Amino acid sequence: MHAILEKRLIAPNEYDMWVEAPKVASHARPGQFVVVRPTSKGERIPLTIADYDLKRGSIRFIFQAVGKTTHQMARFEVGDSLSDVLGPLGRPSEIKKWGTVMLVGGGVGIAALFPILRELKRVGNYTITVLGGRSSELVIMKDECRRYSDKLIITTDDGSEGIKGVVTEGMRVASEGRKIDQAWAIGPTIMMKFASLAAKEMGIPIWVSLNPIMVDGTGMCGGCRVEVGGEVRFACVDGPEFDGWAVNWDVLMRRLQQYKEEEKLSLEQYMAEVESVV
Amino acid sequence: MSPKVRQKKVPIAEQKPEERIRNFNEVCLGYTMEEAIEEGMRCLQCKNAPCVAGCPVTIDIPGFIKALREGNIDESWKILSSATNLPAVCGRVCPQETQCEGVCTLGRGKDFEPVAIGKLERFVADWKAGSGVQSAPVVHRGEPKGKVAIVGSGPAGLTAAGDLAKMGYRVKIYEALHEPGGVLMYGIPEFRLPKAIVRREIENIKLLGVEVEVDTAVGRSITVEELRGEYDAIFIGTGAGTPRFIGIPGTTLNGVYSASEFLTRVNLMHAYRFPEYDTPIKKLKNVVVVGGGNVAMDAARSALRLGAEHVTVAYRRTQAEMPARVEEYHHAVEEGIEFCWLTNPVEYVGDERGWVKAVNCIRMELGEPDESGRRRPIPVPGSEFLLEADGAIEAIGQGSNKVLLDAFPELKLNKHGYIVADPETGATSVEGVFAGGDIVTGAATVILAMGAGKNAAKAIDEYISTKRLKAASR
Numbered sequence: 001m002h003a004i005l006e007k008r009l010i011a012p013n014e015y016d017m018w019v020e021a022p023k024v025a026s027h028a029r030p031g032q033f034v035v036v037r038p039t040s041k042g043e044r045i046p047l048t049i050a051d052y053d054l055k056r057g058s059i060r061f062i063f064q065a066v067g068k069t070t071h072q073m074a075r076f077e078v079g080d081s082l083s084d085v086l087g088p089l090g091r092p093s094e095i096k097k098w099g100t101v102m103l104v105g106g107g108v109g110i111a112a113l114f115p116i117l118r119e120l121k122r123v124g125n126y127t128i129t130v131l132g133g134r135s136s137e138l139v140i141m142k143d144e145c146r147r148y149s150d151k152l153i154i155t156t157d158d159g160s161e162g163i164k165g166v167v168t169e170g171m172r173v174a175s176e177g178r179k180i181d182q183a184w185a186i187g188p189t190i191m192m193k194f195a196s197l198a199a200k201e202m203g204i205p206i207w208v209s210l211n212p213i214m215v216d217g218t219g220m221c222g223g224c225r226v227e228v229g230g231e232v233r234f235a236c237v238d239g240p241e242f243d244g245w246a247v248n249w250d251v252l253m254r255r256l257q258q259y260k261e262e263e264k265l266s267l268e269q270y271m272a273e274v275e276s277v278v
Numbered sequence: 279m280s281p282k283v284r285q286k287k288v289p290i291a292e293q294k295p296e297e298r299i300r301n302f303n304e305v306c307l308g309y310t311m312e313e314a315i316e317e318g319m320r321c322l323q324c325k326n327a328p329c330v331a332g333c334p335v336t337i338d339i340p341g342f343i344k345a346l347r348e349g350n351i352d353e354s355w356k357i358l359s360s361a362t363n364l365p366a367v368c369g370r371v372c373p374q375e376t377q378c379e380g381v382c383t384l385g386r387g388k389d390f391e392p393v394a395i396g397k398l399e400r401f402v403a404d405w406k407a408g409s410g411v412q413s414a415p416v417v418h419r420g421e422p423k424g425k426v427a428i429v430g431s432g433p434a435g436l437t438a439a440g441d442l443a444k445m446g447y448r449v450k451i452y453e454a455l456h457e458p459g460g461v462l463m464y465g466i467p468e469f470r471l472p473k474a475i476v477r478r479e480i481e482n483i484k485l486l487g488v489e490v491e492v493d494t495a496v497g498r499s500i501t502v503e504e505l506r507g508e509y510d511a512i513f514i515g516t517g518a519g520t521p522r523f524i525g526i527p528g529t530t531l532n533g534v535y536s537a538s539e540f541l542t543r544v545n546l547m548h549a550y551r552f553p554e555y556d557t558p559i560k561k562l563k564n565v566v567v568v569g570g571g572n573v574a575m576d577a578a579r580s581a582l583r584l585g586a587e588h589v590t591v592a593y594r595r596t597q598a599e600m601p602a603r604v605e606e607y608h609h610a611v612e613e614g615i616e617f618c619w620l621t622n623p624v625e626y627v628g629d630e631r632g633w634v635k636a637v638n639c640i641r642m643e644l645g646e647p648d649e650s651g652r653r654r655p656i657p658v659p660g661s662e663f664l665l666e667a668d669g670a671i672e673a674i675g676q677g678s679n680k681v682l683l684d685a686f687p688e689l690k691l692n693k694h695g696y697i698v699a700d701p702e703t704g705a706t707s708v709e710g711v712f713a714g715g716d717i718v719t720g721a722a723t724v725i726l727a728m729g730a731g732k733n734a735a736k737a738i739d740e741y742i743s744t745k746r747l748k749a750a751s752r
Contacts, residue, residue: 023494023499023500024499027498027499027500027501037456041548041554041555041556042556043547043556043557044456044547044557068556069556083456084456084492084493085493086454086455086456086493086494086495086499087495087498087499088498088499089495089498215539215542215543215547215557216454216455216464216542218454218455218495218519218679218681219519219520219679219680219681220464220519220520220521220538220542220679221521221536221538221539221542222520222521222523222536222538222539223535223536223539225529225530226530227530232523232525232529232530234520237520237679237680237681248530251530251632254532254631254632255530255532257532258532258533258560259558259560262552262553262558262560263558265553266552266553266556266558269553
C-alpha cells in the first residue's frame with residue numbers, strides 16, 4: 001500500500017500528491033512514469049513522475065480529475081493509500097549538455113516536464129521554458145520552473161498572464177536570436193502536436209512524452225502502440241518520449257478516443273454514487 | 279485387459295453451451311467423489327507407467343490414482359503435491375491428451391479411452407481445498423540453505439519457488455503486475471481456470487515460506503545488480519510477454535487488439551464486470567480472432583461471452599495443424615465459434631471514424647513442410663475476401679519482453695531474443711542466473727514452464743550447495 005503523504009489542489013481540478021513508494025523513488029529518473037491502481041477494483045493508469053524524494057521514499061505526481069479514476073483519486077486524503085504503484089517505467093529522458101534547450105509544457109504536462117528541466121539545468125544547459133494554459137491559474141509550477149530556467153515564457157489563451165495565445169507563440173519568442181539545440185514538449189496531445197509542427201518548421205528537434213491508453217505498462221499488452229516514423233512502437237517500453245517530428249498524431253488522438261463512451265458511463269455512475277452519499 | 283474396465287471415460291458434467299456462452303463461470307464442473315473413484319478404477323496401475331514419463335513434472339500418476347480410488351484422498355493429494363505445486367491448475371489447463379493421457383496404456387486398447395488423469399488430478403486438488411483441512415506444509419527448519427530471487431510469478435517461477443522452499447531456501451518472487459500468477463491470472467480466462475483457484479494454489483506456495491513482492495518490475499523498480507548482491511541465485515521466469523502483430527496495414531485502427539491486451543483487460547482487470555470494475559472492454563458485435571492456439575480459443579470464447587453475435591477464428595493452416603487443445607476447440611465449436619481455415623488477414627479496413635469495419639483476408643494453401651514440420655501456408659493469389667468485423671484480435675504468439683533483458687545485457691540471447699539456457703538445468707551464460715519457461719522456449723504451455731521451473735530448482739540447489747562446499751574447503 002502506498003500512503004498519501006501530501007495532497008494539494010494547485011489549480012481548478014488539478015492535484016499535487018506525494019505518495020510513499022520507496023522502490024520508485026530510489027530508481028526514478030526524469031521522463032519516467034508510474035502505473036497507479038488506486039483501488040482493488042480500479043484501472044491501472046499511467047502518471048508521469050513529477051519529483052522524487054529519496055530520503056522520504058516518496059514520489060510526486062500531479063494529475064487532473066478527468067475520468068472516474070482521477071476523480072476518485074482527487075477524493076483521497078492524506079493518510080489514505082493507493083492500492084498499487086508500479087515503476088519507474090519507460091525510458092528516462094536523454095539528459096546531457098545539449099547547449100540551449102527549450103522546454104514546452106501545458107496543463108499537468110508541466111509536472112512531467114519539471115524534473116527534466118531541473119536535470120537539464122543541473123548538467124549545464126541554457127534553459128528556456130515555455131509554459132501555457134487557458135488562463136493564468138491553470139499554468140502550474142511557475143515558481144519551481146522559474147528556478148531552473150534561464151528564461152521563462154508564459155502564454156495564456158485569455159491573456160490573463162504572459163503572451164496572449166498558445167505555446168507555439170511562446171516557442172517563436174523563445175527562439176528569437178538564439179539557436180535551440182533540443183526541445184521537449186509535454187502536455188495535452190493536441191498541444192504536443194502543434195508544438196512539434198512548430199518545432200519542425202523552426203528546424204528544432206523535439207521530444208514529446210506520449211500518454212496513450214495503457215494497461216500493464218511493461219510491454220506486455222501492446223495497447224499503448226503508437227505510430228512513429230511509420231513504425232508501430234509501444235509507448236510504455238519504447239517511450240514514453242518519441243521524436244515529435246515523426247509521431248503520427250492522428251493515430252494517437254484517434255486511439256485515445258477508444259473508450260470514450262465507457263469512460264463517460266463510468267464517470268457518471270461514480271458521480272451519482274458520490275453525490276448520493278453526500 | 280479386464281473385461282470389467284469401462285471403455286470410455288466417466289462423463290464429466292459441464293455447463294450447457296447455450297448457458298455458458300453468456301457467463302464467465304467455469305465450463306467444466308468436475309467429478310463427484312463417486313465419479314472420480316469410478317474413473318480411477320479404470321487405471322491399470324501399469325508397472326512401467328508411461329504416463330509418468332509423459333508428465334513434465336513426473337507426478338506419480340498410478341500412485342495418486344490408487345490412493346484416490348481407495349478413498350484416501352488426503353494421501354492422494356500428498357502424492358500429487360510432492361511433484362506439483364499447482365495441481366488444480368495442471369488438472370485444468372495441461373494438454374493431457376498429448377502428455378500423460380496420450381501415452382496411457384488403457385487408451386491404446388481398441389475402442390478404449392485413456393484414463394481421465396487431468397480430471398482426476400483436478401478432483402483431488404479441489405477436494406483437498408474444499409475439505410477445509412489445511413495440512414501443515416512441510417516447512418524447512420533451521421538455517422536457510424541460501425537465498426534465491428525469482429523473477430516472475432507465472433507457472434515457471436511459482437514451481438521453482440515452491441520446490442526451492444521445500445528444499446530449505448529463502449525464496450522471494452518479484453512480480454511486475456499487482457497480482458501474482460502471470461499468465462494464469464492475465465491470460466487464461468475464468469471459464470477455463472477460475473482465478474480463485476490460482477489464488478488458492480499461490481497461497482499454498484506462500485505457506486511454504488515463499489515471499490511474493492508485487493508491483494516490482496525487475497530492471498526498473500529494482501536493478502539486476504541489487505538482486506545479484508542480495509541473493510545466491512536468480513531464476514528468471516518472466517514469460518515471453520510482448521505481443522506480436524502480423525504487421526499488416528490498419529494495425530493501429532481502433533478495435534484491433536492483441537490477444538494479450540484483450541485477455542488482460544478481461545481476466546486480470548475483470549473488464550467483463552465493467553462498470554463494477556473500472557477497466558472497460560469494448561462490446562463488439564462481429565469479432566475476428568487471428569490464430570489457432572489456446573490463446574486464440576480463449577480470446578474468441580471471451581469475446582462471445584462479452585456479447586458478440588459472431589466470432590470467427592481465422593487460421594492460416596487447417597484444423598489438423600492448429601496448436602489449440604482438442605478440448606478447447608470442441609468447446610469453442612459447441613459454443614458457436616466459426617472457423618475459417620486456410621485464411622490469413624492482409625489488411626484491417628477502417629471506417630470514417632478510424633474503427634475497424636472489416637478484415638481483408640486471403641486464402642492459403644499448404645505447401646512443403648517448414649521448420650516446424652508442418653506444411654507451410656502459402657497465399658493463393660487473387661483470393662482476397664472481406665470478413666465484416668468491428669473488432670479484431672491477433673493471437674499469433676509473443677516475442678520476448680525487453681524490460682528485464684535490456685537491464686541485463688550480459689545475458690546471452692538467441693536469434694529470436696529469448697534467453698539461452700541449458701535445457702536440463704536452466705543455467706544461463708551468467709553464473710548463478712537460471713531461466714526457464716516462455717522466456718527461454720518462446721510461448722509454450724503451463725506444464726512445460728513448470729517442468730523448467732522444477733529442473734531449475736534442482737540445479738539451483740546443486741549450484742548453491744557446491745559453491746558452499748567449495749567455500750568451506752578453502
